[in-house]
Amino acid sequence: MPRLLIADDHPLFRAALTQAAVAAAPDCQVLEASDLESALALLESDPDIDLVLLDLHMPGNHGLAGLAAVRAQFPQVAVAVCSGHDDPRVVRRVLDHGAAGFVPKRTDMAQIRHAIAAMLDCETWLPDDLHRAMADTASNPADSDLAARLASLTPQQFRVLNLIAEGLLNKQIADRLDVQERTVKAHVSAIFEKLGVRNRTQASLLLRELALSEPGALDGDPARD
Known part of the structure; x- marks a missing residue:
């Protein structure tokens, strides 16, 4: 079913x-x-x-x-x-x-x-x-690369990445996910390595690349339905 x-x-x-x-x-x-x-x-x-x-x-x-x-x-x-x-x-x-x-x-x-x-x-x-x-619409190598890097994260690492992008600190992430802070630190290190970034700001910027622009103005503001 x-x-x-x-x-x-x-x-x-x-x-x-x-x-x-x-x-x-x-x-x-x-x-x-x-x-x-x-x-x-x-x-x-x-x-x-x-x-x-x-x-x-x-x-x-x-x-x-x-x-x-x-x-x-x-x-x-x-x-x-x-x-x-x-x-x-x-x-x-x-x-x-x-x-x-x-x-x-x-x-x-x-x-x-x-x-x-x-x-x-x-x-x-x-x-x-x-x-x-x-x-007639070729794949964008940057998008394909970003998709592959994000796909390399475990489910919990992706959750941590989202919380990093929200601006939460390790202790706050640990409280949100009900895990130890040292566990979060290990996830953050793994996320940086898999995504090829050096800090939280760069990791957050990668998620922003998932944004879309307004229909008919693809280089403009974020899109709405």
Whole structure:
């Protein structure tokens, strides 16, 4: 029995995706989250989730940060991005960071049903127009390198990295994760080595590279759906 998590802050879109999922796999069980924190908590408590449909821009998730978090902490789970931000350069970054597919929010319900069924069968899915666009959109070596470095972190190291980026000190991170401070120090050293950085500032800047810009202005401000 497949298990699907829909992580999106728009109730009507969650309802539409749930309807499409049940039509694609009538025996599937659907869970919902309206922010990244809730989505990660559900993944932590339910190891049998097969597929996550993840909104690029919802509370707690901006750009590719949520995708990177799920891929690092729950590598066994397939993640597909659902977004209205479907510029081919964005889609290429999504795929380079390990997504199983990209479902534009403009996609009709028949296609969404097909997409969910395909991804539950472990296939990568894109709509036809983005398939064609991907042929002319090369991977960015810097993005591929960043994805590989982040993927080298253990789930707990990725959690520590996020807390470093929030500005927390080792003792505060230890309290947050309920571990010893020396454990955090060991994680920080391993994170610096794996990411090829020398300090907390450089490590935090790497996470900022996961940000996206406004649709139609990819060199501008952070994007919103």
